[in-house]
Amino acid sequence: xxTFSNIKELVATLSREVNLxxxxxxxxxxIKNFQYDYxxxxxxxxxxxxxxxxxxxxxxxxxxxLEIDDLFLQFFExxxxxxxxxxxxxINENIEKIKQNIDYFLNExxxxxxxxxxxxxxxxxxxxxxxxxRNVVDLKRNIDNTFKNEPxxxxxxxxxxxxxxxxxxxxxxxxxxxLLLSNDSITFFKSATDEExxxxxxxxxxxxxxxxxxxxxxxxxxxxxxxxxxxxxxVLEKLRLIKYLKDQFTLETSTDFKAVINNNNAVVFEPNPSxxxxxxxxxxxxxxxxxxxxxxxxxxxxxxVKTSLTLADKLPEEYLKTQTEEEIQINLEEVxxxxxxxxxxxxxxxxxxxxxxxxxxxxxxxxxxxxxxxxEALFEISDKYQEKENMEFATIYPK
Numbered sequence: 001x002x003t004f005s006n007i008k009e010l011v012a013t014l015s016r017e018v019n020l021x022x023x024x025x026x027x028x029x030x031i032k033n034f035q036y037d038y039x040x041x042x043x044x045x046x047x048x049x050x051x052x053x054x055x056x057x058x059x060x061x062x063x064x065x066l067e068i069d070d071l072f073l074q075f076f077e078x079x080x081x082x083x084x085x086x087x088x089x090x091i092n093e094n095i096e097k098i099k100q101n102i103d104y105f106l107n108e109x110x111x112x113x114x115x116x117x118x119x120x121x122x123x124x125x126x127x128x129x130x131x132x133x134r135n136v137v138d139l140k141r142n143i144d145n146t147f148k149n150e151p152x153x154x155x156x157x158x159x160x161x162x163x164x165x166x167x168x169x170x171x172x173x174x175x176x177x178x179l180l181l182s183n184d185s186i187t188f189f190k191s192a193t194d195e196e197x198x199x200x201x202x203x204x205x206x207x208x209x210x211x212x213x214x215x216x217x218x219x220x221x222x223x224x225x226x227x228x229x230x231x232x233x234x235v236l237e238k239l240r241l242i243k244y245l246k247d248q249f250t251l252e253t254s255t256d257f258k259a260v261i262n263n264n265n266a267v268v269f270e271p272n273p274s275x276x277x278x279x280x281x282x283x284x285x286x287x288x289x290x291x292x293x294x295x296x297x298x299x300x301x302x303x304x305v306k307t308s309l310t311l312a313d314k315l316p317e318e319y320l321k322t323q324t325e326e327e328i329q330i331n332l333e334e335v336x337x338x339x340x341x342x343x344x345x346x347x348x349x350x351x352x353x354x355x356x357x358x359x360x361x362x363x364x365x366x367x368x369x370x371x372x373x374x375x376e377a378l379f380e381i382s383d384k385y386q387e388k389e390n391m392e393f394a395t396i397y398p399k
Contacts, residue, residue: 002055017043017053024059024068025076033065078134086139088169094128095176102188118194125200128177129207135170136211139163140218147225157229164222167215174208174215181205328357330367336375339398346371346379346396347386361389368393 004010014021020042024034036050043049050066053059057069068076098121105117143163150156181201245251252258284290339349350367359367372379372394384395 004056013052013056013058017049017058019043020050020053021058021068021076024066025073028068028073033062034067036061036064036066039066081134081137086135086142086163086166086170088135088166088173090131091128091135091170091173091177094124094131095173095180098124098128098180106188118197122194122197122200125197125204129204132170132174132177132211133207135166136214136218139166139170140214140221143218143221143225147229153229153233157226160222160225160229164219167218167222170211171215174211178205178208330355330357330359332367332370332374335367336371336378339371340378342398345386347388347393351388365391372396 020039027034039050054061058072059066060069101117101121105114108114146159245254342349350364379396380399382395385392386395
């Protein structure tokens with residue numbers, strides 16, 4: 001067997017054959033085999049490139065079919081988090097490896113070799129956390145896939161029970177790991193004063209705690225799935241028995257079928273009520289896809305009935321004549337300039353000012369308030385008050 005001489009050659013090969021390996025990885029679970037002729041199309045009909053991969057056991061050939069080698073397939077699945085196999089032996093092996101390296105570390109007197117053992121322990125601790133998390137994720141994915149996609153009833157129960165045993169194995173390994181971090185190796189963690197090691201241990205404890213919480217939810221999910229399967233099986237058995245009695249024309253005489261139906265007020269066969277959801281105006285204004293959705297719905301709801309539009313009567317001539325309406329506005333800027341140049345207080349000034357139109361007392365009050373609010377910086381407001389028509393006004397002079 002030819003092997004890759006270095007990392008550079010391996011990475012270059014995977015990069016060159018990325019199209020072929022990508023297609024083979026996508027179809028790794030397909031019922032149809034990956035044909036050799038199809039692989040030739042992906043490597044520009046260069047047979048030497050396929051032979052190169054076969055010689056280095058990146059892919060394997062079985063007759064006219066090709067498939068990715070198990071080693072590379074496992075590597076791709078783990079890196080892409082697409083692995084479906086829950087393998088607790090990896091965790092157990094890493095725990096044993098940690099225990100061995102701790103013993104080596106405590107027995108060693110040479111500082112360089114002690115450091116090598118410490119580095120190996122830190123690497124293995126990181127692996128334990130990552131592998132445990134990955135196993136928990138794979139376990140949950142496998143449980144969902146088994147319940148939803150396994151058509152065989154007996155196999156579905158058997159697989160769920162086996163996955164539940166995997167869950168128990170992971171729990172036991174987590175307990176062993178926590179025991180290793182707390183009691184068994186307390187001498188090592190006291191003697192190996194390393195900042196990175198402390199961070200790794202804290203992170204590992206957090207990961208194990210997260211895994212424990214997820215495993216509790218997984219246990220509930222497995223129990224719920226098994227109960228659903230048992231309930232469905234019970235219903236199916238009853239339906240088969242009813243079908244058998246019906247085929248034998250003994251359903252009414254062998255059971256109280258009619259009495260049960262008459263006393264049952266279930267609305268299973270009633271149409272489900274629909275409750276229209278009214279969208280908020282804010283959502284209709286802000287969401288970009290609303291207009292496209294309205295157009296699609298409008299096309300689907302187009303009516304085949306063509307309605308004729310009635311014409312309105314002709315508008316009378318008087319409505320078409322232009323009319324002008326004049327409105328006299330009071331220029332507050334001019335009023336302010338006149339007040340600043342005067343020596344009156346503001347109330348007396350606005351009362352005596354010559355406006356371009358007749359002004360009521362309410363309008364005078366509005367002019368007074370508008371001047372104060374807009375030009376307050378130009379006015380000096382005193383503590384004295386004036387009274388006019390039962391209303392008090394602050395005495396205001398220009399600065």
